[in-house]
Amino acid sequence: MKKVLNLLRDKKVHYVVIVWVLLIKVVEIIAELLANIELLHFFELLGFGYLSTTSRIVWDALVAITIIWLVYRLAKDTFQISLGIRQLSKRALLTTILLLVWTASSVTAVLQFAQALSLPPASPQLEISRYYAPCNTANGGLATYFTINDAEQGANVTLDLSKSVFSNAFSSYEIGEISMFGVKDGGLSYFSLKDSQMGQKMIEMKFFGNGTDGLDGWFANKIQLEEPLKVNENTTLILLLKLEPSSDNTAWTYIKLDFLSADNEKYSLVWKFHDTPINSMLYSTDKKMKMYLLGSSVEWTFFQFNLQNVFYTSFSIHPKILTCIEYGVGAEADNIVTVHFLLAKISDCPLKVNGELVESVKPTLKLDDSGILFEGANVSRLYATSTLKPCKKEKHFQLFLTKISRFEKYEWSLPEHHQEVEKQIRFNSINNSTRIFLNGREVISKTRVFELSAYEPLALQDEVTLTVVNEVDTYLMPIISILLIPPLALCLWKTFKSKEKMESAYAAFYF
Amino acid sequence: MHKHLDKFWTLILLGLIVRLALCFWTGHPWDFEVFIRVGYYVAKGSSLFGIYPAESYYNEGLGQPIFPYVTGLGYLPAWGLYTALTYKIYSLLPVSPFFYYFLLKLAPMLGDLASTQLIYSLTRIVTGKVEKARLNALTFFLCPFIILVSAVWGMFDSIPLAFTLASALLLLLDKPFLSGLCLGMGIYIKVVPIIYLPIHMLYLSSKRDVREALIHLLTALLVPFILTMVPLVYFGWETSKAAITIFSQTQRTGEVLTYWNLSALLNDLFPFSSGMLNEVFSFPLVRYFWVLGLIVGYLLYHKLQKSSSEPQSLSLPLKGHLLATIGFLLTRTFIPEQFVLYLAPLIIVQAKGWRSEKSLGWMHVWVSALTFTFINLYPFAFAYLINPEFWRTFSYLASTKPYSSVRYFARFITALLFDLLLVKILCGMVRSREESA
Numbered sequence: 001m002k003k004v005l006n007l008l009r010d011k012k013v014h015y016v017v018i019v020w021v022l023l024i025k026v027v028e029i030i031a032e033l034l035a036n037i038e039l040l041h042f043f044e045l046l047g048f049g050y051l052s053t054t055s056r057i058v059w060d061a062l063v064a065i066t067i068i069w070l071v072y073r074l075a076k077d078t079f080q081i082s083l084g085i086r087q088l089s090k091r092a093l094l095t096t097i098l099l100l101v102w103t104a105s106s107v108t109a110v111l112q113f114a115q116a117l118s119l120p121p122a123s124p125q126l127e128i129s130r131y132y133a134p135c136n137t138a139n140g141g142l143a144t145y146f147t148i149n150d151a152e153q154g155a156n157v158t159l160d161l162s163k164s165v166f167s168n169a170f171s172s173y174e175i176g177e178i179s180m181f182g183v184k185d186g187g188l189s190y191f192s193l194k195d196s197q198m199g200q201k202m203i204e205m206k207f208f209g210n211g212t213d214g215l216d217g218w219f220a221n222k223i224q225l226e227e228p229l230k231v232n233e234n235t236t237l238i239l240l241l242k243l244e245p246s247s248d249n250t251a252w253t254y255i256k257l258d259f260l261s262a263d264n265e266k267y268s269l270v271w272k273f274h275d276t277p278i279n280s281m282l283y284s285t286d287k288k289m290k291m292y293l294l295g296s297s298v299e300w301t302f303f304q305f306n307l308q309n310v311f312y313t314s315f316s317i318h319p320k321i322l323t324c325i326e327y328g329v330g331a332e333a334d335n336i337v338t339v340h341f342l343l344a345k346i347s348d349c350p351l352k353v354n355g356e357l358v359e360s361v362k363p364t365l366k367l368d369d370s371g372i373l374f375e376g377a378n379v380s381r382l383y384a385t386s387t388l389k390p391c392k393k394e395k396h397f398q399l400f401l402t403k404i405s406r407f408e409k410y411e412w413s414l415p416e417h418h419q420e421v422e423k424q425i426r427f428n429s430i431n432n433s434t435r436i437f438l439n440g441r442e443v444i445s446k447t448r449v450f451e452l453s454a455y456e457p458l459a460l461q462d463e464v465t466l467t468v469v470n471e472v473d474t475y476l477m478p479i480i481s482i483l484l485i486p487p488l489a490l491c492l493w494k495t496f497k498s499k500e501k502m503e504s505a506y507a508a509f510y511f
Numbered sequence: 512m513h514k515h516l517d518k519f520w521t522l523i524l525l526g527l528i529v530r531l532a533l534c535f536w537t538g539h540p541w542d543f544e545v546f547i548r549v550g551y552y553v554a555k556g557s558s559l560f561g562i563y564p565a566e567s568y569y570n571e572g573l574g575q576p577i578f579p580y581v582t583g584l585g586y587l588p589a590w591g592l593y594t595a596l597t598y599k600i601y602s603l604l605p606v607s608p609f610f611y612y613f614l615l616k617l618a619p620m621l622g623d624l625a626s627t628q629l630i631y632s633l634t635r636i637v638t639g640k641v642e643k644a645r646l647n648a649l650t651f652f653l654c655p656f657i658i659l660v661s662a663v664w665g666m667f668d669s670i671p672l673a674f675t676l677a678s679a680l681l682l683l684l685d686k687p688f689l690s691g692l693c694l695g696m697g698i699y700i701k702v703v704p705i706i707y708l709p710i711h712m713l714y715l716s717s718k719r720d721v722r723e724a725l726i727h728l729l730t731a732l733l734v735p736f737i738l739t740m741v742p743l744v745y746f747g748w749e750t751s752k753a754a755i756t757i758f759s760q761t762q763r764t765g766e767v768l769t770y771w772n773l774s775a776l777l778n779d780l781f782p783f784s785s786g787m788l789n790e791v792f793s794f795p796l797v798r799y800f801w802v803l804g805l806i807v808g809y810l811l812y813h814k815l816q817k818s819s820s821e822p823q824s825l826s827l828p829l830k831g832h833l834l835a836t837i838g839f840l841l842t843r844t845f846i847p848e849q850f851v852l853y854l855a856p857l858i859i860v861q862a863k864g865w866r867s868e869k870s871l872g873w874m875h876v877w878v879s880a881l882t883f884t885f886i887n888l889y890p891f892a893f894a895y896l897i898n899p900e901f902w903r904t905f906s907y908l909a910s911t912k913p914y915s916s917v918r919y920f921a922r923f924i925t926a927l928l929f930d931l932l933l934v935k936i937l938c939g940m941v942r943s944r945e946e947s948a
Binding site for chain 2: 012016017019020021023024027028039040041042043045046048050051052054055058059062401402403473475476
């Protein structure tokens, strides 16, 4: 033992260790530099890019201490500069070191516990989405009732209009007067009614430009209504559309409505939707046409406008009848642009769900006894997403030698016929080190949402058990902290005892 | 063995017969299976450093399907090319796969023979005694551990060992260029002999001059470099993958014949500690602890060379080899059993005499290494080529508690004993140096 201690005091040994540590640092620096060269990426393997944050801090601190040690060693050996703690006895020195190590390990352990406790909960939500058929219709087919079986009362339900199926979704969709400019010949630009993959009827309109850059082209279909529509205070234009973006941000689509006022003057309102964000309005020179420029509509977007209100705010008079509907699509002629309308309807009342005006493609509502009442459009299949509450929730912590783990366990019982339902789990918070176990099997999810159907065997089970594990590495700090208490207490007790002895000896001397 | 030295050639023949009897039906279930499959794929045109398609890994009729797929080799191309050559020869002949296994082991067995001859020559040069030379040669050639590694396991370390010994011999015969060439060949076959290069440099600088030491260094490094680049360029293999394969050897976790295998025991007893153990083994100072071991080995040799009454003593470079090997074996976190081969000639040649040596000798070392090997892989598992059930039985025992825990514990104890033996040998060397000084 004495030999080992003597060896440790040997300055040559000090230099060997210093050279060793610095050599490794040099290897690391060279490896990192070479790894940046394209053909020498493999040098990365010799570096330490994989180190965890704690290891990295310890390694950098060690290198820093080694450099200080080298400076001190050189100063001592070359200039005989020496630093020493000579006034401390061996026991006092040991007590000080123990106290320092214990304080450092205790503080680190407390911080690690605090970190584990303050980790944001994953709070996963199991969302089930499916189509619902109407239970009942009323008001001439304009009001439709739905019952959502999968969700409990008071639960939030999100509807998705872009996936729902509407009947009579368009006030007119015939081919009328076609006009076009800057299009390629051969019928490549068109207006037609199509079926989507989900069984929805939709208007598809395409502008196929002739390839001329800088030239604005368009394709439009103007439909004169055989029976003009009377406009009353509730008449609403309901639109659900999606415009494919162009390569140079010049795409647009519009719907133009021609009205006759009480004195049979023709007025027009145009809603023009762009592929870039825009919010503006324009008047024609004769002030009889007003154009609302809106954007961006490259995702499914829902709008509804009260025609009488818009007309009045535009022209300060009331409209009498609606005579013509025109659809248009266009862009600079070096583009091909398609637009889809799922709803383009002049309705006698606005689209409402449970009495609330719909303002977005995915309205959210709280479920009550009566289910869902749809007004303003005839919905034949409603796509709704409800959140299933877990039937069991558990949270506990486990302390291992090297880490603190927080387990969050959730269990859900799935509704009947759940196999036809789309299920996904949405997490409030997960990070890169979060481990997720679905029905006992570890799954990898880098995003906050994952589809249950991706895990086919699990998706067929009637129960879903999800365990979310978050870990904080402790690197034995709590254990070190606890183990150091007895020797530290012993050292402190002995130190105080000898101090007391000395004080009593002094007291005896003075008395 | 003293009594039978007059039957030297009969004993050598006996050693060869034993090897031939064991070689064609045995093998290490992982290493030998890798050699069999690499030989097959490289001979069929795959890159030695590429990733083979997993579904083709096991080839019907060659080896055993005990692993669905195995990794490639972590060496420079020499051994991979040899395995491909043996497969080509085998595929040309209408013979059983056992002939392929025999060919794979032929080179290591010839390596044993070459090392034996070199031990004989080195002992004659160092001691000048024929009897002693014969005894040392037989001690090596008939050693059960040496036979196991080459003829049963199928590991080829005896070939780089032979080149290293040839290099040491040529160094003693004042032929630094040829010595560098041989060391370069040793490095080309397995990188391990590179650890002896600084010893050779120190010896040459002291005995001859720095210029010759530099020529030796350049030759020893250029030979493996050129011989590696030639097949890479010729076959169009990816240089980066070759480098990755070789660099990956610098970061092996604590395993096999070293006290570091405590990590495997801890992992078995406390599975949740694996995260921390990985953290420890990836820590720079642990990963490159062997660099410190080698630095200490070289410094001790330098001191030995300086204090030696005969600075040009023939046994000096061999002592240097021994110091570097012990420094390396005591500090590297991954020490496969076959590394013990590099110790064998160094201890044998320098031992004062069979049985008469009071200090710890080669027998203690190989007995502890063999014990460890049979704990690490139960002897019957080497017969997996005959019946894969031998492997499966071992695999079951090695992965089922409490057998696994007992195995890990026994492994740790025997590895610790082996390392203590090395420490004792090292201390003996330092003490004898102090005494002579």
